[in-house]
Amino acid sequence: MDCSMTSSVLSANYNTILFEFGIILVTSKILYAVLRNVYQPRVFSDLLLGIVLAQFRVLSLTNAINLVFGKIGGFVFAPYLFALGVEMDPSSLLDSPSGDAVVAYAGILSTSVVVTVFHTPLMQGTSGVVHERSLRAFLGLAAVLGNTASPVLTRLTTDLKIAKTAVGRLAVGAGVASDMVTTMLVAVGSMIWRDAGGEGSSAMQQPVLTAAVLVVVIVSAFVSRAMAEWVGGRNPEGRRMRGFDLSLVALVAAALCWLSSALRLDVNMAAFLVGLAFPSEGRVSRLLVSKINFVLSSFVLPLYVCHVCLSLRQTTDDVEAADLSKNEGFRAYVMELPFPWWKVLFVTLMGTAGKLVGCCAAGLLRGLGWLEALALGMLLNVKGYFHIYCAQAAFDAGIITDKSFMAIIFMVALNVAVTPVVGMGIASWARRSVQWRLMGLQHHDPSTELRLVVGLHGPQDVPTLSYLMEVLRWGGGSGGGELAVYAVDMVQLTDQTAAAIVKGGGFDGVTVVDEEVAEMRKLIGEALDAYLLLVNDCAAAVKVRRLLALSSFQDMHGDICICAEDAMAALILLPFHKSQRVDGTMDGTGHYGFRLVNQKVLQLAPCSVAIVVDRGGLGNQNHHHHHRQQPQMIMSVVVVFIGGADDREALTLAALMSKHKGVRLTALRVVQNATAQARAKARTTLFDTTATSTSSNKRPMTASTTTTSSNDQAQMQVDDKFFAEFYRKHVGTAMGYLEKHVGDGAELVAVLRALQPDYRLFIVGRGRDRNSVLTEGLDEWAECLELGPVGDILASSDFSTTASVLIVQQYDAKKHYKVIDEEFMPL
Structure with missing residues (x-):
């Protein structure tokens, strides 16, 4: 009954829904165009729009977005993680660690240490940031805080014109390494703790299913390489890629993701693992990444972020704590609760401290100055869409409360807003250190090049x-x-x-x-x-x-x-x-x-x-x-x-x-x-x-x-x-x-x-x-x-x-x- 009602509501209102989606997308684009002038990345304008919509509770929008994303929200993030996986080269983990990787590992390690030190106040039933006292909650939080949003970072270094500086190059390389390792840890964790507490999962089933997922990933590696070579052969460099061939590759990737999710692995994590198995070099992979990212950043992600910000569900703990009466059919808004400032500041400071300590130390060992090392740590602390997805997933799994969910969303917004300011600081500081000299042909010393x-x-x-x-x-x-x-x-x-x-x-x-x-x-x-x-x-x-x-x-x-x-x-x-x-x-x-x-x-x-x-x-x-x-x-x-x-x-x-x-x-x-x-x-x-x-x-x-x-x-x-x-x-x-x-x-x-x-x-x-x-x-x-x-x-x-x-x-x-x-x- 419920299902048929939802579909009839959807079909009756699809033109209204499309109109509302259009408004959100256009507003997001305008907001981004304005904020770009102060070097803010797209994730910030999307978050700002989502928070404003949630604050003013535009009801028809809320219903439209939650109706559509309630249906497809579970796997809407899969293409993002797939594209992220394709960009990364897991074989680099087997090589002796490069300078970039050392900086990345140092940041992850120091963040884990900080989370361990503060785990008692973090993991309290109602008052802590994390609702559940468990190993999966602890490791998940450490991995997410240790993660760097590498797509946001690469775009930011381009906008700030620091991609060619020593700090910029090191930050981009370390960002990709950090993103790869922590996302892999989250994916592996979701395999180990899948259906945690759910009935029907026997102790015997777990290792068998995990092994099956690994087999699928290994098969993906062979299948995707063969596909990429075949498509590359049919479309030599210099000729336009046939749309059919690219669609075929995307279809095969989707089938492999579905196969992993059929083994009761989270579909988004399956998509990331299949993406990792894809070859990162080559024309097919390049095209696939750029097409997926274009569609995501233009259409899907702004709507997804608004859906996350407009989530209305509420836990009884927080409703009672806020002295709100629990009437029949009552749905409290997250934004109506007292704002959890201490949680926002605590999570932000903890994540930042963790990243700064490790990355600064590694940067200093690499020969950077104090200011450059600090800047490196701040740049590698940048958060993005993946952190929003993790907050949503943890909330759905009951690991965090609504207040903590809101705190993490605000933490991401605050973090993303501050990082460009730091980047601008490095850029201007690096420029100032350029030696004074007269440049021009008239002043050129002919004995030099x-x-x-x-x-x-x-x-x-x-x-x-x-x-x-x-x-x-x-x-x-x-x-x-x-x-x-x-x-x-x-x-x-x-x-x-x-x-x-x-x-x-x-x-x-x-x-x-x-x-x-x-x-x-x-x-x-x-x-x-x-x-x-x-x-x-x-x-x-x-x-x-x-x-x-x-x-x-x-x-x-x-x-x-x-x-x-x-x-x-x-x-x-x-x-x-x-x-x-x-x-x-x-x-x-x-x-x-x-x-x-x-x-x-x-x-x-x-x-x-x-x-x-x-x-x-x-x-x-x-x-x-x-x-x-x-x-x-x-x-x-x-x-x-x-x-x-x-x-x-x-x-x-x-x-x-x-x-x-x-x-x-x-x-x-x-x-x-x-x-x-x-x-x-x-x-x-x-x-x-x-x-x-x-x-x-x-x-x-x-x-x-x-x-x-x-x-x-x-x-x-x-x-x-x-x-x-x-x-x-x-x-x-x-x-x-x-x-x-x-x-x-x-x-x-x-x-x-x-x-x-x-x-x-x-x-x-x-x-x-x-x-x-x-x-x-x-x-x-x-x-x-x-x-x-x-x-x-x-x-x-x-x-x-x-x-x-x-x-x-x-x-x-x-x-x-x-x-x-x-x-x-x-x-």
């Missing part, structure tokens, strides 16, 4: 950027040669890529297993390998380190700037946000996201920056230049010098390139003609009279009026001196020289247009501090102001279809250190 950070949107950018790397290499180190390149793959962080973040190897800490991203990164890798194969034949080697900038476009500049800071790079090379169409013109608007990244890097970079506008002329050259002999093809390059710090940096870059045998370089100096000089003089006089009148009126003089003309004079003196030195060193031996006398912006554009057919590459400064009458008014027509007035003209579609452009900006130390006068520079 030249370091570049190169941004890549995709494999199409590799030929051009590797050509530039190649020509810079000859001027970079002593006698041409030593070059270290940090090639950064710029990948947008969407919900789909976020679902595919896993622990990465090497320098990155985390990586993305999303099919499209993995394919793009593979192609970039192949293109870079091809370049290195050519280059490293000769004496001077190029070192290329691959990195991943995984961020939303709003934050991606942070990855690139941090990388340049850590690498102490002299120059960041970034592709222009527009690409060339087949007819030679640049596409209309280009990629808005990459434009935003370029703008922010230009604004905040810790070294010089160059934007590359590629018109296809550079990438074809690079395979001819890997030997010292005369190359088959000479590249004509012109560097335009009008004046200012950016133009001086452009000259420095050109001087490095001129040492390459395959480059024929010309320096073009643009000089004011008589009319331009007259206009410049008039402007200076105007400034002087304005300054005089302002001071005679006894009003404070504005800095701009008084300093502009004197600044101009100073800049011109520096320019003349710098160019004279440059001319003496390079012109005549390594490069040609042109001088053009120009009256205004229009004449300047005409001069550049006339040169366009003769050159394949134009190098120009961005010209932030260039206050020349020659570029006046050019800004008004600019499409891309971030390139500066001259750079914008060179980059526009109607300038050229064959000449590429390099727009250079010198690192501005004064702006970076917010210094007013040169004397106060911290260098």
Whole structure:
């Protein structure tokens, strides 16, 4: 009767239920979008929504969620644990423990010790945190408090930009190891204590059923490997995976989970063990994990967390303790009870103390400083969805009371809210310890290796950027040669890529297993390998380190700037946000996201920056230049010098390139003609009279009026001196020289247009501090102001279809250190 009533209620209200689920999912998404700005992970926004719904008791929602999840809640967490298992490699437990594993084990051990010490107040009938005084309750609590939510941690280190730091890499590795060991302990415990106290389970049955489960897990390992190989063979890399094949793998996994649960093992734990048996490497596993995680984080988990928070059941102990009358049919809300603050604080402090002691000690032994070791402990203490599931399971099994259930939910929320703050602290502290130095080509010591950070949107950018790397290499180190390149793959962080973040190897800490991203990164890798194969034949080697900038476009500049800071790079090379169409013109608007990244890097970079506008002329050259002999093809390059710090940096870059045998370089100096000089003089006089009148009126003089003309004079003196030195060193031996006398912006554009057919590459400064009458008014027509007035003209579609452009900006130390006068520079 009850069953038919439930199904009729469900069928009558399914559109209402869907509408309510939609509201929860949309609210959860909006809340997450807001909280992401303060680096809060998704589990926090889900918990916050659940707690608010439970607090205000939205009744129809409560009934809808509990009706649906009451039916399927028992196994809704299985896909999460399955995906978690697939990501982990249990064979690593058999190897001698790595540094990551040692940190993880130390954290688990110290947490267990703390739980043992405090087990008496913990395990009291009504007043304690745990309702049941038993070995399973004790071990379960120790395992859950020792657990680290590794999916939350990997995502957090990505958002906080600490995945590449020593602490970040160690935390991600130790988090995965800790998660694997503790979840395995919980799974094994659920096998040993299954049906505890239930009738019908004889002493003989228990070991037989446990052995049967182990057999199923071993069979799973063989079946899943065979399946993965078969599907991999049918779907070679580079081709889209067939939906049918992936569904088949998922179906086989579900069947194996069902087989384990038929042996009276909890279906969720069975799913984790089957996931562990799956191969963690390979295309099939990567795809399965990213698809499951995407569906879970977008749809299932927000609803599941709301269901857990809205659980209404009540134990008599707590109702009586709260002096609530126990009427017939009465259902008290957890939230109506006096709030168990001491339990929340006690559980939080105990778990945190346990993790901090062990992880700090292990971190110090690994050579970390005190602050870093503390940060490591705090990061590894992060809780997540698994802890919510364990609280629900313990509550269902009668191990904990309602109040303790509520305390654990709040403990998870508190823990997840605090951890990003700690992460931010480490990030800013680690950044502050970077040594002060002037970064840029002009300040580069030629006896040391030249370091570049190169941004890549995709494999199409590799030929051009590797050509530039190649020509810079000859001027970079002593006698041409030593070059270290940090090639950064710029990948947008969407919900789909976020679902595919896993622990990465090497320098990155985390990586993305999303099919499209993995394919793009593979192609970039192949293109870079091809370049290195050519280059490293000769004496001077190029070192290329691959990195991943995984961020939303709003934050991606942070990855690139941090990388340049850590690498102490002299120059960041970034592709222009527009690409060339087949007819030679640049596409209309280009990629808005990459434009935003370029703008922010230009604004905040810790070294010089160059934007590359590629018109296809550079990438074809690079395979001819890997030997010292005369190359088959000479590249004509012109560097335009009008004046200012950016133009001086452009000259420095050109001087490095001129040492390459395959480059024929010309320096073009643009000089004011008589009319331009007259206009410049008039402007200076105007400034002087304005300054005089302002001071005679006894009003404070504005800095701009008084300093502009004197600044101009100073800049011109520096320019003349710098160019004279440059001319003496390079012109005549390594490069040609042109001088053009120009009256205004229009004449300047005409001069550049006339040169366009003769050159394949134009190098120009961005010209932030260039206050020349020659570029006046050019800004008004600019499409891309971030390139500066001259750079914008060179980059526009109607300038050229064959000449590429390099727009250079010198690192501005004064702006970076917010210094007013040169004397106060911290260098």
